Amino acid sequence: MAGRLLVKRVGKDFREGDTWERLIVQWFKALNRYLDYERGNDIPHWNDERSHTGFFAAAAWMLDGVALEEYAVERHGNGRGRRKGKGRCDLYFDVDNLPCLVEAKIEWRVGKKHIEDRLAEADGQLGGLPRQERDGCVSVALCWVVPELKQGSKGGEKVLTRIAKKFQGANHLVAIYSVPLNDRKGCEEQWRQTYPGIVLVGRLFEDLMKTE
Numbered sequence: 001m002a003g004r005l006l007v008k009r010v011g012k013d014f015r016e017g018d019t020w021e022r023l024i025v026q027w028f029k030a031l032n033r034y035l036d037y038e039r040g041n042d043i044p045h046w047n048d049e050r051s052h053t054g055f056f057a058a059a060a061w062m063l064d065g066v067a068l069e070e071y072a073v074e075r076h077g078n079g080r081g082r083r084k085g086k087g088r089c090d091l092y093f094d095v096d097n098l099p100c101l102v103e104a105k106i107e108w109r110v111g112k113k114h115i116e117d118r119l120a121e122a123d124g125q126l127g128g129l130p131r132q133e134r135d136g137c138v139s140v141a142l143c144w145v146v147p148e149l150k151q152g153s154k155g156g157e158k159v160l161t162r163i164a165k166k167f168q169g170a171n172h173l174v175a176i177y178s179v180p181l182n183d184r185k186g187c188e189e190q191w192r193q194t195y196p197g198i199v200l201v202g203r204l205f206e207d208l209m210k211t212e
Contacts, residue, residue, distance in 0.1 A: 005175065008024045043184045052104065052144040053102070056091065063096070071088060102141075102142055105122050106118070110163055115166075122143070156194065164199050173201070177200070
């Protein structure tokens, strides 16, 4: 059982682009490893935000890096919906001396505005972190886009590709993981929905870009 990596695109504003490309490849391998292990009992990409972030953390470990998920932080409020007080950051990882902070969201709808709204939420959480927490790190907002289609829907790969094409900026990171119908139909017969795959959409934290 094997999914396919249809797209792997790293915008030019991402420093150490080769490292990001290697992370995407290992993320793809981690998803496929789970898919093969479950053999029709489960598919990796229909799970929740926390699970997706875990697969990306696994990619960092697979590259001999380190990763820390859901760790405690102090958040600063700024009057724009960011809560002040104790909180958690979704992911910190360091691969090849590329330290990165990630806040991630999941979106089941395919509209660009829905995805951009989730990225904005992640930006808000990154902006709530103390400056010293972000100093020296690349800060990235991620959205795991998992199209939830009607059972029997055709053209799943086309849906995934259309989503990816909406995010081609220099500050974007985009990848597509697609699973053939034969490797997911057993699960989907129970769910009565179709989940053709996942689009990873990342964007550099805008405040960070303004200071560079």
